[in-house]
Amino acid sequence: WTRYMGAASHEKLFPITEDRKVSVRMVLLPPGKYYQGNPGKGAIVTLTRPLWVGKYEVTQHQFASVMGKNPSHFKQEGKNTEVWPVDMVSYLDAKAFCEKASKNTDARFRLPTEAEWEYACRAGTNGPFSGSSITSIPNDDTAYSEHLAQIAWFSENSNNAPHAGGEKDANAFGLLDMHGNLWEWCLDHVELNKQNMLKSRIPGAVDPFVTEGRWRSLRGGSFNVGFNRCRAAYRGANDPGVKR
Numbered sequence: 001w002t003r004y005m006g007a008a009s010h011e012k013l014f015p016i017t018e019d020r021k022v023s024v025r026m027v028l029l030p031p032g033k034y035y036q037g038n039p040g041k042g043a044i045v046t047l048t049r050p051l052w053v054g055k056y057e058v059t060q061h062q063f064a065s066v067m068g069k070n071p072s073h074f075k076q077e078g079k080n081t082e083v084w085p086v087d088m089v090s091y092l093d094a095k096a097f098c099e100k101a102s103k104n105t106d107a108r109f110r111l112p113t114e115a116e117w118e119y120a121c122r123a124g125t126n127g128p129f130s131g132s133s134i135t136s137i138p139n140d141d142t143a144y145s146e147h148l149a150q151i152a153w154f155s156e157n158s159n160n161a162p163h164a165g166g167e168k169d170a171n172a173f174g175l176l177d178m179h180g181n182l183w184e185w186c187l188d189h190v191e192l193n194k195q196n197m198l199k200s201r202i203p204g205a206v207d208p209f210v211t212e213g214r215w216r217s218l219r220g221g222s223f224n225v226g227f228n229r230c231r232a233a234y235r236g237a238n239d240p241g242v243k244r
Contacts, residue, residue, distance in 0.1 A: 001030035016101035022065040026052040056165040057085035083164040091216040091240035123172035128231040130171035152180030158223035189213040190237040
């Protein structure tokens with residue numbers, strides 16, 4: 001699809017600072033369809049536009065280079081800042097980072113919508129995790145945990161701390177740490193009430209984006225939650241000012 005869309009490569013470095021010395025590596029995803037949500041309860045979602053997505057979670061070095069500080073609780077030093085994901089970042093912080101990087105470079109960086117995130121995470125699969133189908137993993141906790149341990153840092157293998165990006169297997173798109181390590185903010189709004197959160201999903205939609213509700217969505221799980229909250233279909237949510 002890279003050749004079809006006229007791109008030289010499916011991966012590219014995009015500068016994020018004014019001096020062009022700090023970049024993010026991004027992967028080109030084609031338009032497509034995927035099965036959103038849990039098997040038997042989801043719907044086909046269509047994305048009509050190609051999309052560049054960060055190959056890794058944003059690092060402490062990248063965030064500090066753009067925003068002028070490293071807010072992380074799990075703060076690293078030296079070269080480690082270039083591979084360790086930044087934590088203690090709110091939705092508002094993440095949005096400001098994207099806006100500042102855009103201003104620095106005349107590009108257009110933003111957070112993904114939930115639909116874009118799940119499409120990127122699943123990478124053509126329909127099971128609970130990247131690389132799994134609804135029939136490839138036995139429906140039991142041990143099998144889920146064993147599969148997830150190959151692609152993610154979560155409560156059973158993380159030693160209660162995030163890890164350097166890219167230490168686990170990539171998905172079929174070449175994206176890393178889509179499951180576990182740190183929660184990832186998305187653009188979509190969600191309601192405080194869980195029932196309304198469920199209703200706010202848009203089944204069978206084209207380029208869906210939820211605009212009602214004060215909270216913002218969180219996807220992918222993290223180093224300190226179990227396998228169930230790291231599923232591709234799982235949605236977390238929090239106030240946009242809460243730092244994760």
